Amino acid sequence: MLRSLWQNAAMATKAVRPQLRMMAAVLVLTAAVAGCSAGDPPRADQTAPAGTSGPVASGPVPSTPAEAPDPYAAGLSRPVADKLYPGYGNASLDVLHYGLDLAWAPGSRTLSGTATVTLRAVKAVRQISLDFSRAFTLDQVSVDGARVTAKRSGHKLVLAKALPAGARATLVVRYHGSPRPESMPGWSGWTGDGMGLRAMGNGEAWSIQQPVGAFTWYPVNDHPSDEALYDIAVTVPKGWTGIATGQLVESTSRGSRTTWRWRSTDPAASYATTLVIGRYEKHTATGPGRVPVTVWLRAGADDHHRSLVKQFPAVLRWLADRFGPYPFPAAGVVVVDSRSAMETQQMITIGSRSSGGQSLLLHEVSHEWFGNAVTPRDWTGIWLSEGIATWIVGEWAIDRAGASRRSVVDGWRAEDRAARATAGPPGRPRARHFGARNVYASPALMLHEIRSTIGAAAFERLLRDWVQTQRHESVDRETFVRFVNAHTGRDLSALINTWLDSASTPAG
Structure with missing residues (x-):
């Protein structure tokens, strides 16, 4: 993510373990929930009634039917508590799927929603607690079909429902209100647009x-270590567009309203989700590997960004050539009335008032590989995505703009000297300076040192293999160090730790 106003310099785990996915098929679903709004898929051994279509088993029906596959297996996580912002998220709960049915009234600027949240208890809990803004009125709250008592505690929604370890539950929260963004946690000096809707x-x-x-805008376990699957429906007046995370499934109109349905079949972190509502024009293209590409612009308001977003497919191809196939089934970019930009998953957000041009677009799109496909486990690891994205922009400047490597590295060094003094080293960032240049330029310099040590070709193979082998994982420093050492056959732990922990810029 880049925020041009408060950054003086110019733009230069998920813990879904394989064994957790394997466990999905044997989780005891009777201790769990009633399921999602779309229903569980039919079992292969079910025979369609006469006169209907459906899966029909070939051969004899077994006397003991096989257990249906878990539709939410890809949403399994191992959440952790955050070291920088411990007041957000809940490490005791793992949300598997969010079903959000949202309606927007532009005149009153009111959001009405029904959130169906399927979760499991990582350990036994005496109550269910999620993050949810007090800007919304709760209309009805239930767990597994039974009404429950809900209370608010700051930005927490707390439900009087105990769950044993491993149990699943389905929460349904109906709410309405006028959304309001929140200030940066722990930092009153934030001068951007605020956080959220x-x-x-x-x-x-x-x-x-x-x-x-x-x-x-929805009740959520608001932490990057808990990625989940999403189905989002956005109902708006005809002529308006509801854009969200994932791939567009359909848009249907009924009377004076249109509903836009989006689905994420790959797990997404909550910070990488998005909701955008406005009068948008849809433009289509094809990306690498025939990935469908959509660009959303407001007629008149975003005309000056048309030439920039037209470069989107070319940027995708440049990245795919170096780091492997685009990691999701669809790619998109939407322009909003912001001074910021954000790597929202499968739907990159670009602010109409942001600066940085092609470098900004490249930075955010590179996060689809480094940040969305492979996600920092907590916010002390933001350097894992921002540092790689910064290094990639430098590589683009060298490859496409004729910049010298020395000039790029010297620019990072100048930023690094000031950033470490103010915001701390990238491996131990200070909470009140979230997203400062210490987690951008400083780790980019570390990557440059690794490249200088092992060679350019080996380094590009390392980054490519990192994202391809760690896909859909949330990772931390230890994961990265182990991977680098195993991939290179050398112990680079001291190099990495020096660059991540030094109070001043290391010699290089």
């Missing part, structure tokens, strides 16, 4: 949220 005077609404802010 904001309603504009013209009836538009859009969301950018990092490190937190998803809780400003």
Whole structure:
């Protein structure tokens, strides 16, 4: 993510373990929930009634039917508590799927929603607690079909429902209200747009949220270590568009309203989700590997960004050539009335008032590989995605703009000297300086030193293999160090730790 106003310099785990996925098929679903709004898929051994179509088993039906596959297996996580912002997220709960049925009224700037949240208890809990803004009125709350008592504690929604370890539950929360963004946690000096969903005077609404802010429009375990699957329906007046995380499934109109349905079949972290509502034009293209590409622009308001977003497919191809196939089934970019930009998953958000041009677009799109496909486990690891994205922009400047490697590295060094003094070393960032240049330029320099040590070709193979082998994982420093050492056959632990922990810029 880049925020041009407060960064003086120019733009230069998920713990889904394989064994957790294997466990999914044997989780005891009777201790769990009633399921999602779309229903569980039919079993292969079910025979369709006469006169209907459906799966028909070939051969004899076994006397003991095989257990149906778990539709939410890809949403299994091992959440952790955050070291920088411990007040957000809940390490005791793992959300598997969010089903969000949202309706937006531009005139009153009111959001009405029904959130169906399927979760499991990582350990026994005496109550269920999620992050959710007090800006919304609770209309009804239930767990597994039974009404429950809900209370608010700051930005927490707390439900009086105990769960044993391993049990699943389905929460249904109906709510309405006018959304409001939140300030950066722990930092009163934030001068950007705020975190989360904001309603504009013209009836538009859009969301950018990092490190937190998803809780400003739906009840959520607002932490990167708990990735989940999403189905989002956005109902708006005809002529308006509802854009969200994932791939567009359909848009249907009924009377004066249109519903836009989006689905994420790959797990997403809450900070990488988005909701955008406005009068948009849809433009289509084809990306690498025939990935469908959509670009969303507001007629008149975003004309000056048309040439920039036209470069989107070319940027995707440049990245795929170096780091492997685009990691999701669809790619998109949407322009909003912001000074910021954000790597929202499968739907990159670009602010119409942001600066940085092609470098900004490249930075955010590179996060689809480094940040969304492979996600930092907590916010002390933001350097894992921002540092690689910064290094990639430097490589683009060398490859496409004729910049010298020395000039790029010297620019990072100048930024690093100031950033470490103010915001701390990248491996131990200070909470009140979230997203400062210490987690951008400083780790980019570390990557440059690794490249200088092992050679250019070996380094590009390392980055490519990192994202391809760690896909859909949330990772931390230890994961990265182990991977680098194993991949290179050398112990580079001291090099990495020196660059991540030094109070001043290491010699290089």
